Amino acid sequence: MDTGTHFKRITLLVRDIEESLKIYRDILGFTLESVKDSDDDSYSYPVFRLPQVAKVRFATLNSPDQIRTIGFTEVKGVELPRYDGPIMTASVIRVSEIEQAMAKIISLGLEHTELKIDESESSGQFKEQSFIDFDGHLIVVYELIA
Numbered sequence: 001m002d003t004g005t006h007f008k009r010i011t012l013l014v015r016d017i018e019e020s021l022k023i024y025r026d027i028l029g030f031t032l033e034s035v036k037d038s039d040d041d042s043y044s045y046p047v048f049r050l051p052q053v054a055k056v057r058f059a060t061l062n063s064p065d066q067i068r069t070i071g072f073t074e075v076k077g078v079e080l081p082r083y084d085g086p087i088m089t090a091s092v093i094r095v096s097e098i099e100q101a102m103a104k105i106i107s108l109g110l111e112h113t114e115l116k117i118d119e120s121e122s123s124g125q126f127k128e129q130s131f132i133d134f135d136g137h138l139i140v141v142y143e144l145i146a
Contacts, residue, residue: 009060010091011071013048014135015080017059020072023133027104028093028141030061033068044073054078082136090130090138098127098143105131117145 014020017035024030038044038056045052055076060068070091095101098115106112112131119125128142 009068009071011073012091012133012135012137013080014072014074015076016134017057017072017074019134022108023105023110023139024061024070027101028095030063030070033060033062035059038073048073048075050075051078080135087138090140092140092142095141095143098129098141101141102129102131108134110134 012020021032025032036058038058040052042056042058044050044056044058045054050056057074057076059072059074061070061072063069102112102115110131110133113129115127115129117125117127123144125145126142127145128140130138130140133139
């Protein structure tokens with residue numbers, strides 16, 4: 001039996017799973033666990049406040065040290081909103097070659113910040129940079145510096 005708090009995954013609403021895989025699988029290094037069509041009574045409808053006219057598919061991706069780390073809920077048939085105000089959430093992901101990963105992200109035309117070098121007492125020195133994915137999700141990537 002599981003005990004205690006455990007963060008299972010983040011699930012992102014996306015317009016197109018294949019387009020999202022260009023970032024999360026092909027650049028950031030996650031592996032695709034599964035993709036499946038959702039049932040008409042899927043829990044995604046009430047949780048994400050989706051109208052029943054939406055067609056929904058679900059995918060999960062693994063990181064090297066955790067299964068089903070990220071979920072995608074693909075929504076077709078309804079417009080997903082875009083928000084231009086302050087960003088409410090960020091996913092923070094460690095990568096091994098931040099400059100190479102971000103060069104690929106930038107080549108996709110995605111909005112991004114400049115590379116920053118920072119330091120913390122617990123992590124030491126690290127590089128970090130952020131971008132907005134195809135669906136408006138803020139992603140912060142970082143690389144530890146030896």
